[in-house]
Amino acid sequence: MTKKYNFDEIVPREGTNCIKYDGREWIFKTNDVLPLWVADTDFRTPDFITEAIRKRAEHEIFGYTFKPESYFEAVIGWMKRRHNWEIKKEWISFSPGVVAGLTLAIETFSKPGDGVVVQPPVYFPFFDSVKGTKRKMIENPLKLQNGRYTFDFDDLKSKIDKNTKLLLLCNPQNPGGMVWTREELEELASICFENDIMVISDEIHSDLTYHQNHHIPFASLSEQAANNSIVCMAPSKTFNVAGLASSLIIIPSKIKMARYERALSVGHLGMGNIFGSVALEAAYSNGDNWLDQLLDYLWNNYIFLENFIKKHLPKVKVMKPEATYLVWLDFRKFGMNDEELMKFTIEKARVGLNNGGRFGTGGDGWLRLNIGCPQSVLKEGLERLAKAFNN
Structure with a gap:
């Protein structure tokens, strides 16, 4: 029942x-x-999350841990069921939060002075991530058409140059709530690939789509898009567990994954916390x-x-x-x-x-x-x- x-x-x-x-x-x-x-x-x-946390808390030793095979199986299963995206264990990495992962990626895949595209109006921590890492912010404002935002591709192409290295994508969009269509995402992916611009896709709201709207993970568009992007996800918005600071960074490219994991290890950030891992696994297994x-x-x-x-x-x-x-x-x-x-x-x-x-x-x-x-x-x-x- x-x-x-x-x-x-x-x-x-x-x-x-x-x-x-x-x-x-x-x-x-x-x-x-x-x-x-x-x-x-x-x-x-x-309840299935709080019960999993209580069960783990009963052990009463909270020392160093690693993520078990069941953790990765839960993530892989959720992506397949909810987003029709088949991912591999070796694509899955960690960040304490989506913004933390996004900022670490900016520092890893660009250098001070490089251009980073943002598409306002958009989740405002994007601005801090760009300015705080001393990158140049390139604004590509969204267009308001028929009560919905759309990408302005002509404006984007007019503003990017050889120093433009990254684009921060909000997918689904915050604050407007758009679920970008395959056609919109494919054109964006094409422009970025042609200009050697890597896409960092914030997909924290991906589970929260309504009716006929289906979230398309950016890296699932094509092999080309997969090799030219990283995807940031988390159970935090969906299951109200933001305080447990556990997010997913999904990187299909072996080379990009190695670079990100190196940056993660330098800061000793990869382990996360016990209860965040337990909550994430419970959410994606039973949610x-x-x-x-x-x-x-x-x-x-x-x-x-x-x-x-x-x-x-x-x-x-x-x-x-x-x-x-x-x-x-x-x-x-x-x-x-x-x-x-x-x-x-x-x-x-x-x-x-x-x-x-x-x-x-x-x-x-x-x-x-x-x-x-x-x-x-x-x-x-x-x-x-x-x-x-x-x-």
């Missing part, structure tokens, strides 16, 4: 050193906001049914949000997500700049959201809202927004 999970449950998170709730004073300068911002969910981590139920719940939350905004906030345009539990909202008709918009939502609506300007070019006047919460919490947040903006 299939177990039914309760995503309506309110799980108090205050007092757990939780950034989303306990960090409100630091982030928003007040605790009097309903936080619908940072990309973790308010859902209880599934299918739970994830299917989660996706149904999240989609119902999105439909609730869409209908609410149409009725109560008609000046706001909603970008319909093809993936992720993050919804990109266009508030530009209210005529506020980024700073004014954030100040208003915090002080008048008492809701904590992500300000669009942080996501770079094209983000001003937008807000990112997290629907990964019980619908009663989402309803409260939307009612606060409607009351404030309608007054």
Whole structure:
């Protein structure tokens, strides 16, 4: 009998050193906001993960460990079942987090002064990874067409040169929620291959796709794409285990894998932590049914949000997500700049959201809202927004 999970449950998170709730004073300068911002969910981590952690904790010795064969089998099985991607054990490496792996890859496969392409509006740690490693950031802004972002290939080709070494791809896209099509990805892959530009693909939201939208791992496009890319994934967004700091770096190229593993070993980063490995294996071994139920719940939350905004906030345009539990909202008709918009939502609506300007070019006047919460919490947040903006 299939177990039914309760995503309506309110799980108090205050007092757990939780950034989303306990960090409100630091982030928003007040605790009097309903936080619908940072990309973790308010859902209880599934029982098959917590039980696996408890079982391992019973041993009571937490010394040096390695990843067992079952760990790799779980990863390989998940990629085949969920993404129709057949990978090999020797392609699988580790990073404490996707951003950490992405940054390490920038340092490994380029040098200071080299060009790195980013495609804003996009997950803002990309900017820090490029600037912090003293690389040159090349902006290739996305185009907004028919309520959806698309790549601007003409702009990309006009800006790259012989010093452009890397492109950071957000796949699925954050904050817009696009699941890039095969045609979009193949054209991007072709441009990058022809210009000797390696693709680092952040695919942390890959499990969270809706209905007919199917995630295509960049390295699965072709042998050419596989040899010219690395893929960064993690169970953290899917199963709400970001605090366990365990991510996957998948590199089909033997040469690139050797270079990445060397950089990983220099920093003694490859071992990870015991409970992160246990959680990852449990998630990818047992998580299918739970994830299917989660996706149904999240989609119902999105439909609730869409209908609410149409009725109560008609000046706001909603970008319909093809993936992720993050919804990109266009508030530009209210005529506020980024700073004014954030100040208003915090002080008048008492809701904590992500300000669009942080996501770079094209983000001003937008807000990112997290629907990964019980619908009663989402309803409260939307009612606060409607009351404030309608007054």
